[in-house]
Amino acid sequence: MTDEGGGSHLQAVSSIVRRDFSRMPLKIDHNSRPLWISPDDGHIILEGFNALAEQAQDFLIAIAEPVSRPSFVHEYKLTPYSLYAAVSVGLEPDDIIEVLNRLSKVPVPKSVLDFIRVYTMSFGKIKLVLKQNRYFVESSHPEILQMLLRDSVIGEARVRSGDAERPSKSVPTLAVSQPSGGPAPPHAPGDEAAATTREDTGAEQDLFSAVIGVYDADELDEDDAVHSFEIREEHIETVKRRCNDLGFPMLEEYDFRNDQLNPDLDIDLKPITHIRPYQEKSLAKMFGNSRARSGIIVLPCGAGKTLVGITAACTIKKSCLVLCTSSVSVMQWRQQFLQWSNVQESQISVFTADEKQKFSGAAGIVVSTYSMVANTGKRSHTSQKMMNFLESREWGFILLDEVHVVPASMFRRVLTKIKAHAKLGLTATLVREDEKIDELNFLVGPKLYEANWMDLAAKGHIATVQCAEVWCPMTAEFYREYLREKSRKKMLLYCMNPTKFQAAQYLIQFHENRGDKIIVFSDNVYALEAYAIKLGKPYIHGGTPQIERMRILQNFQHNPIVNTIFLSKVGDTSIDLPEATCLIQISSHFGSRRQEAQRLGRILRAKRRNDEGFNAFFYSLVSKDTAEMYYSTKRQQFLIDQGYAFRVIMNLVGQKEMPGLVYASKSEQIELLQSVLIASESAAEFGTDVKLKDFGSSSVPNAKRVMGNLNALSGAQHMSYVERNRSMNKTLASDQPRHKAFQKRAAQAKRKA
Structure with a gap:
């Protein structure tokens, strides 16, 4: 593992050495x-x-x-x-x-100039607009719309004038006109053949004159x-993705000041x-042209993302x-809205599994979870009524907290189920390990800010944190079993x-003596309980009842005796x-x-962060010579890119001499x-967040051993034909009398025998 990492490092260094920029003249x-x-x-490089x-x-x-x-x-x-975001x-x-030329030490290279011009030429040319619960692709360049409509994916998604599902009673029909002026529409290979096919099959009138409407020029300035x-x-979503692939990403802007159809919220x-x-600067990117641009704002944990979202809603x-x-x-978002804005309690409602309510009046605020809105299963009557309410109206604004979860296949449905004019995504960590983070550019919008x-920490807006990786040697007995094991239990061993x-134990005692409040994180619930019970500390995981959670958290916040709590991954987000x-x-x-990064954010809100020389501390305990060292290096990459430095501690001075040291004897x-x-x-299992002692209770079925057979090994035990013939199998296995013909044949065979 060490050799592999060292090799990649040398390779990276050598690739940097091979670059020679000495030919570039300095100003x-x-x-x-x-x-x-x-x-x-x-x-x-800055x-x-x-x-x-x-x-x-x-x-x-x-x-x-x-x-x-x-x-x-x-x-x-x-x-x-990034250039798309700049144009937006x-x-x-x-x-x-x-500006690049003004700030650069060397003349801006031609390759960079060409890159900027090529990728900004098509940006900002088309917009996705929501009008009266209907979606329109708009542009002042008719040739671009013609090019888009030639595409099979976008052409299939358009609403034709004769479509039955198109609403026509309460919504005025758009003016239809053949666009005139401007450059000739581009012709892609095969367009002539496609046009001939449409003519031969007697398709409807010309593709573009039938679907491109013309708006009054004054309406959108x-x-x-x-x-x-x-x-x-x-x-x-399909059209937005396709436009993105074609090099024409859609801008989404909301002219909220001139929207007379949707009622205002006081x-x-x-x-x-x-x-x-910095909050004002991020909001200026969103409202730079007196309209609300859809996009993403990235701020570190503890830097006030919630207040940015509330200010955007108030605007x-x-x-x-x-x-x-x-x-x-x-519940935290609801409380923050009431704390920082003058919204009435009756105007802000909650939609969760326990509470389902609508706001009073024509306009209001609803706070819910991705799971509640994206759920496709059968709902209760009250939940279905609430979903009908959410889907039946136009929303001026949708706030997406922890927006990095949106690319998940389940959560991304909310962006098409809910019709909103403007979207704002908030996150501290715009990273995903499955490389789907780029999809947010067409699902939500570009990164605005x-x-x-490091700048926010230097100015006292968030805490200054000292990060350290503590290397813990494996004992001989544990390491022997670690090398023998081939299952996931290797993780439990380290x-x-x-x-x-x-x-x-040493770090908890040291920091409690300093007066610190300590959070200990463990993804593995078995280890979480073992550590907490052995060290005599309270703990919270997915199986902890809500009342017990609140009691532990309140004691941690206000009781000087409770200075350490153990948390599973339920504490990564949402617990302030x-x-x-x-x-x-x-x-x-x-x-x-x-x-x-999310866990580091739990201590960025430290109350004493503005004290002279105050530091918060982040320790990651790693078992030496195990796979955990590789994972730890990978995990730290985001924070290192933000400017944090991880010190390696190989020996905690005074640990062996500490009185009451746990597991001191062989x-x-x-x-x-x-x-x-x-x-x-x-x-x-690291993904497990269930209380282990619940296994064996009536709520969780007990595991039982059964004798296997060749059918089970080959997979035939669960083949579909067995399911289809289940009723026949039951009939054959029952004590019901067989048909007379079969009885007669069986009797004859018995006599012959």
């Missing part, structure tokens, strides 16, 4: 300019110590993706998505090139007429509310739907390492504990970068090993 005043631009791959670094950083966030941002040198990369907030290609065609609701921020500069002043990941988060974690127990100043991680979910360690080896296989 005379290059010392006063902060940027280096690579001609090969669009990477931009000198963080330059006098113009702060202004350059704001510009680079708008046009490029941050790759790595340590203290003194930042790396960004130009991508098609109103930046023109010439402006981007001019455009110089030219705006053309459009309607698409079906169920094909929205909501505003309370006078005592203070918006921080739009239309009905708002807020979607969260859990019911705990739902991303804050720098979690239950006695040396890791001792390190956790500003008192916590120290975090210890004893087991985690493989190499998830997102989880590492016999205790062997006893612990035996308990791990006889633990059920489910105890080793």
Whole structure:
């Protein structure tokens, strides 16, 4: 494992060494300019110590993706998505090139200029507009709409004038006109053949004159007429993805000030509310042209994402739907709306499994979870009524908390089921391990703003955190069994390492003596209970009742005796504990970068963060020479890119001499090993978040051993024909008399025998 990592590192270093930029001429005043631009791959290096670094950083966030941002040198990369985001907030290609040239130490390479011009030429040309519960693709360039309609995917999704499902009673029909002027429509290969086929089959009138409507130019403040065609609701995601693939990503903007159809919501921020500069900057990206742009704002945990969302809702002043990941988060959002805005309690309602209510009046706010809205199963009567209410109306604004979960196949349904004019996604960690994060560009919108974690920490907006990785040697007995095991129990062995127990005990005692409040995280529930019980601390996991959870959390916040709690992955998000100043991680979910950053965020809200010289502490306990070291390195990558540095602690001074050290004797360690080896296989599951002692109760069926046969081994035991003939099998197995013909044949055979 070490050799492999070292090899990849050397390979990366050698690839950097092979780059030779000495041929690029420096400008005379290059010392006063902060940027280096690579001609090969669009990477931009920013000198963080330059006098113009702060202004350059704001510009680079708008046009490029941050790759790595340590203290003194930042790396960004130009991508098609980042340029799409730049165009969506109103930046023109010439402006981007001019500012880059002004900040660069070298002339902007031609390859970079061509890249910017090519990928901004088509951006911002088409928009997706929701009008009277119908979706339209709009553009002031008729030739682009004609090109899109030639595409088989988009052409199939459009609503034709004769479609039965098209509403016509209460919605005025669009004016239909053949667009005139402008360049000739582009002809793709095979267009002539397709046109001949349509003519030969007697298809309807000309493709474009039938579906492209013309709007009044004054309506959208455009110089030219705006053309459009309607698409079906169920094909929205497909069309957005297809336009993205064709190089024409859709802009989604909401002219909320001129929307007279949807009722206004009487909501505003309370006078005592203070918006921080970076929050104001992120909102300026969303409302830059007096319209609400759909997109994503990325802020670190504890930096006030909730207040940004509430301020956006107060600006739009239309009905708002807020979607969260859990019911705990739902109640927190509701409480935050009441705390920071003047919305009435009757105007903000909750839709969860326990509470289903509608707001009073024509406009209001509904807070719910992704699971409640995306559920496709059978619902209760009250839930179905609430869903009908959500789906039957136009929403001015939809707030997507923890937006990185949206690409999941279940959750992405909410974006097509709920009709909303503007979408805002909020997250601290715009990363996913399944590489679906880019899909948010067409599902929600481009990234509008991303804050720098180190800058916010330096200015006192979030806590300064010292990160450390504690290497815990495996005992000989545990490591022998670790090498022998081939199942998932290997993970349980390196979690239950006695040396890791001792390190956790030492760190808890050390930080409790300092007056810190400590959270200990473990994804594995078996290890969570073992550690908490052995060290005498309260713990919370998925099986803990809600009343017990609230009691433990309140004691942790207000009781000076309770200074340490153990949490499973249920504490990764949604639990707000500003008192916590120290975090210890004893087991985690493989190499998830997102989880590492979310857990660090639990201590970024520390109340003492503004004290001179105050630091919060983040410890990750890792068993040496195991797969956990590989996962730990992968998990830290996101935080390292944000500028955090992980120190490696190989020896905790004074740990061996600590009084009351757990598992200090060999016999205790062997006893612990035996308990791990006889633990059920489910105890080793890292995804499990169920109380283990519940197994064997009436609520969970007991496992039972049965004798196998060749049918079971081959898979024939569960073949479909067995299911279809179940009634016949029952008949044959029963004691019912057989048919007379079969009885006669059986009797004859018996006599012959």
